[in-house]
Amino acid sequence: MNTLEALNTRRSVRAYKPDAVPAEALDKILEAGTYAPTGMGRQSPIIVAITDKEVRDRLSALNAKIMGADTDPFYGAPVVLVVLARKDIPTHVYDGSLVMGNLMNAAHELGLASCWIHRAKEEFELPEGHELLATLGLDADDYEGIGHCILGYADGDEPAPKPRKEDYVYRIA
Incomplete structure (x- = not known):
């Protein structure tokens, strides 16, 4: 798959199998995230990779609580x-957004499904988010949550693309 094909065929998936993601694939996805463009090359983002089911489930519950679900x-x-x-x-929000894009596109290239899940900002403003970052030696006051890139194998077919709107691009020639 070439880059343009990957960009045109990646979809957000909202149903996953519980199968583990191979460490080699995860490492490649994480590396792709670190190569996202950042303002002035400052590399303001960090990526916290969570594969521990207990931590993942605690974060999921916190996210659901914020969402009211x-x-x-x-x-x-x-x-x-x-x-x-x-x-x-x-440029931290833009920098982190580009990292999210790289993560999702790299996952697709490697045959994995992904989706951007919001509410990371709110999670890491709470004591539970502060505690999680503290376990990594990070001060949560220094960081803003940008998003969660969930990864795994799709449980079912990926969604079909929605038609592109007609007024997406304007040209000045």
Whole structure:
């Protein structure tokens, strides 16, 4: 699959098998995330890779609570990659968003499904989020949650693409 094909065929998946993601594939996806463009090359984002089921489930419950639901907002995905970025860098939200894109596109290239799940900002403003980052030696006050990239094998067919809207692109020639 070439880059343009990957970009045109990746879809957000919302049903996952419990099967583990091979470590080699996960390492490649994480590496792709580290090569996302960042403002002035400052590399403000960090990626927290969660494969521990207990931690994943605690984070899922916290995310669901913020959302006001009692379902799994991670749709059963066995891997959650949390992207955060340094608040003191003016481009941190954009930088983290580009990391999210790289993670999802790399996953697709490797035959894995993914989806961007929101509410990372709110999670890491709470004491539970602070505690999780503290276990990694990070000060949560320095970071803003950008998003969760959930990964795994799709449980069923990937969704069909929605038609592109007609007024997506405007040209000035």
